[in-house]
Structure formats: C-alpha cells, structure tokens
Amino acid sequence: MKASGASFHSATWDHAVNLTGQRVAVVGAGASAVQFVPAIASQVAQFHVFQRSPNYLKPRPDRAYSALEKAAFKHVPGAARWQRLCIYVKYESQALAFTRFKGLMRFAVGWPFQRLLKAQVADPALRHKLMPDYPIGCKRILLSSEYLSAISRANVSLQTQGIRRVVEQGIETDDGQVHLADVIIHGTGFAATEFLSPMRITGCQGLDLNAAWQGGASAYLGMTVPGFPNFFMLYGPNTNLGHNSIVYMIESQIGHVMRCLRAMRQAGAHAIEVDERVFKNYNQGIQASLKNTVWHGCRSWYVDANGHNSTNWPGFTLSYRWRTAFSGLSAYRFTHQPVGAGRQAV
Numbered sequence: 001m002k003a004s005g006a007s008f009h010s011a012t013w014d015h016a017v018n019l020t021g022q023r024v025a026v027v028g029a030g031a032s033a034v035q036f037v038p039a040i041a042s043q044v045a046q047f048h049v050f051q052r053s054p055n056y057l058k059p060r061p062d063r064a065y066s067a068l069e070k071a072a073f074k075h076v077p078g079a080a081r082w083q084r085l086c087i088y089v090k091y092e093s094q095a096l097a098f099t100r101f102k103g104l105m106r107f108a109v110g111w112p113f114q115r116l117l118k119a120q121v122a123d124p125a126l127r128h129k130l131m132p133d134y135p136i137g138c139k140r141i142l143l144s145s146e147y148l149s150a151i152s153r154a155n156v157s158l159q160t161q162g163i164r165r166v167v168e169q170g171i172e173t174d175d176g177q178v179h180l181a182d183v184i185i186h187g188t189g190f191a192a193t194e195f196l197s198p199m200r201i202t203g204c205q206g207l208d209l210n211a212a213w214q215g216g217a218s219a220y221l222g223m224t225v226p227g228f229p230n231f232f233m234l235y236g237p238n239t240n241l242g243h244n245s246i247v248y249m250i251e252s253q254i255g256h257v258m259r260c261l262r263a264m265r266q267a268g269a270h271a272i273e274v275d276e277r278v279f280k281n282y283n284q285g286i287q288a289s290l291k292n293t294v295w296h297g298c299r300s301w302y303v304d305a306n307g308h309n310s311t312n313w314p315g316f317t318l319s320y321r322w323r324t325a326f327s328g329l330s331a332y333r334f335t336h337q338p339v340g341a342g343r344q345a346v
Contacts, residue, residue: 005182007166010036011190021045023180025171027163028187030055031142036187038146047156048179050163050171053139054132056113060143094243095316098137099293105136120148129158137242137294139301192311193217193304195236203228216308218283220331221324223253226276229335232257238286239320240302240311242295248317256324260332269334278331289314 005022008014010032024044026033029051041047065073073080097104121127130148132139151158161173170181191197195217201209207227219225222239223232234253241249264272290309295302302311313320 005184007184007186009186009188017183019043019183022182023170024048024183024185025179025181026050026185026187027171028052028189029158030187030189031140032189033187034142034144034147036185038144038150041150041153041156045155046180047153048159048171048181049151049156050159050173051129052162053134054130055139055142056109056132056136057116057142057144057147058109058112059116059145062145088244088248091244092317097294098242099289099314099316102135102137102294105294109136109141116145117148121152123152126152126158129160134298135294138298140242189301192240192301193308195310196233201228201231203231216304216306217310218279218286220274220279220282221253221256221320221327222313223256224274226274226279229271229273232260237310238283239313241313241317244317249313249320252317252321252324259325260329263329263332264334267334267336269336271335271337272332273335274332282331286314 006014006017008017019040020043022044023046024040025048026037027050029037029049033049034055034057037047037049069083073083094108097108117127117130121130130151150156157179159173159179161175161177164172164174164176166172166184167178170179171184172178193216195213196209203209203212203225204227209225209228212225212227217237219233219236219238222236223234225231232253234250235246239249239253240246260272264270287309290296290312293312293314295309295312303309
C-alpha cells in the first residue's frame with residue numbers, strides 16, 4: 001500500500017513539499033539522514049526516524065576562516081597550500097587505524113563519539129539506541145555536530161523496530177504500531193557495489209561487464225578490466241576511502257589515464273588493455289590486504305552479498321597516487337590493430 005501523502009528519496013528532494021508543521025517519517029539513519037535530519041527537525045511537527053543500525057559519528061570540524069587567515073591566504077605565498085597540506089595529513093594519518101592498527105580506532109573515533117553522545121543525548125535509553133554494536137570503522141564513520149542533538153529534540157522519536165509495510169496513514173512497524181506520517185523521506189542510500197549500473201558495458205566477443213563481475217567487481221587500479229580494451233573508469237572497484245578525500249583518488253586516476261593515453265599515442269597503438277595475469281595478481285593482493293583492515297569480517301555496504309569487498313582501498317591515498325603515477329605500463333598490452341577489426345569495440 002502507498003502512503004496518502006508525499007514520498008520521495010533524499011537524492012531527488014521534492015522542494016515543492018512544504019515540511020513546516022508536517023508529520024514526517026525518515027526511512028534510514030545513515031550518511032544521508034545525518035545531513036538532512038538536523039536541517040529540518042525544527043520545521044516539522046512530529047518526526048519519526050527509522051534506524052536499522054546506529055552509526056559512529058565524529059564532530060564536523062567546520063568553522064569560518066578568520067579575516068587574518070583569509071588575508072594570509074591572499075597575500076602570503078604558499079599559505080593556502082600549507083593549510084591544504086595540514087588538512088590532508090590530518091586525515092591521511094587516520095589510515096593507520098583503518099588499515100594497520102585497528103586498536104587505534106578506539107582513540108580516534110570511539111572516545112570522541114562517546115563524549116559527543118553523552119553531551120548531546122541526556123536520555124540513557126536513547127543513548128543506548130544510538131550506540132553501535134559493531135567494530136568501529138566497520139561501517140562508514142559519519143561527520144556531524146548536530147545529528148545527535150536533533151534526535152534528542154522533543155518532537156523527534158527514534159524508531160528501531162523493523163518496518164513491516166507502508167500504509168495509507170504512515171508506516172507500520174513489526175510490532176503492529178502505525179506511525180502517522182504526512183510525508184515519507186527515504187534516506188536509504190545507494191547500491192555502492194553495483195558499479196556502473198544500470199549501464200551495460202560490452203567488451204570483446206560480446207563479453208558483458210556484469211557477467212565478468214559475477215564473483216564481485218574488480219579492476220586493475222580500480223580502472224580497467226581484461227577483455228575491455230580502451231575502457232577506463234573513475235572511482236571504480238576498491239578506490240573508495242574511509243579516511244580521506246575521494247577527490248585525491250580521482251585526480252590520481254585521471255593522471256594515470258592520461259599516462260596511458262600518451263603512451264598509446266607515442267606507440268602508435270589503437271588499443272590498450274590490461275594483462276589478465278597482472279589484473280588477477282593485483283586484485284589478489286588487494287583482497288589479502290583488506291583482511292588486515294577494519295572492514296574485514298563485518299557486514300556493511302562496503303561488502304556485497306557474497307562477502308566480497310569491492311569498494312575500499314586498503315591503504316594510504318599517497319601509496320595509490322604513487323602506483324598510478326609511477327608504476328610501469330608493462331601491465332598493459334598495446335595493439336596496433338584498430339578496435340573492431342576482429343574485436344568488438346567497447
């Protein structure tokens with residue numbers, strides 16, 4: 001059954017819906033909800049947030065730059081670059097806890113989260129609902145200084161019962177209770193392990209990329225797959241991060257693609273394709289390294305239904321930058337036969 005009121009996903013927000021004074025239900029309490037729940041909690045009359053599992057959070061260190069700092073960025077050579085480097089090093093250092101020394105997560109995340117939880121949530125029963133029961137870092141660590149206080153508002157109720165169905169009046173949970181809602185917002189996330197879907201990518205001899213990935217998505221440097229010449233992707237398998245900016249990874253990938261393109265032109269080649277042996281060895285190494293990280297042995301959206309982690313990079317962004325910038329191009333086969341002459345184009 002469909003609710004009688006408005007219903008939309010947070011990724012396609014319906015700005016025509018006025019939430020002021022409405023009874024609102026949010027399905028999901030992850031990264032999306034953490035961003036929009038505090039922004040609308042004060043507007044709505046009644047707010048039901050449906051949580052499947054709680055999240056570890058850290059305060060978001062946002063602040064306005066002072067006039068002196070902005071003047072330095074404008075007039076002092078290298079000041080802005082130094083600030084950027086400090087931010088990068090601060091977050092890059094967290095890879096030690098994510099990928100090497102998992103016990104450090106207690107100091108880097110666990111204790112700050114517990115302090116934030118105690119400071120913003122007075123009700124012990126509500127604090128218990130918001131306390132994760134899985135290893136720190138297993139699921140995405142979220143940044144927010146306002147979410148926990150928003151959940152503590154008098155007009156907000158955190159629902160941890162499973163959802164049975166959507167009814168005309170709102171949402172019915174497994175205990176048979178109907179939670180009244182005029183508007184339902186779905187903060188249900190994304191299919192992170194379904195790379196490139198719903199696109200269909202066809203390689204040599206009609207090979208479908210989804211078929212090649214039946215055992216789990218994988219790619220050499222997260223960019224290219226055997227059997228798919230001249231095909232590179234950005235933000236592909238095992239290039240996601242838990243500690244730093246994905247922009248840095250994408251910049252590394254663009255630089256690598258340009259290296260390959262220049263090598264093709266210099267060689268007068270028509271096609272470039274990663275060697276299958278190199279591809280397999282690389283991905284075996286990735287999966288072996290992932291066993292030492294906080295993401296191994298737990299269920300999250302980082303891992304597909306088969307238990308294959310096809311999302312995260314098990315190291316430092318600097319090591320990925322080094323590999324994409326300086327690894328030899330012997331990993332690739334260059335062919336001078338035009339793609340399509342005896343081989344199907346990608």
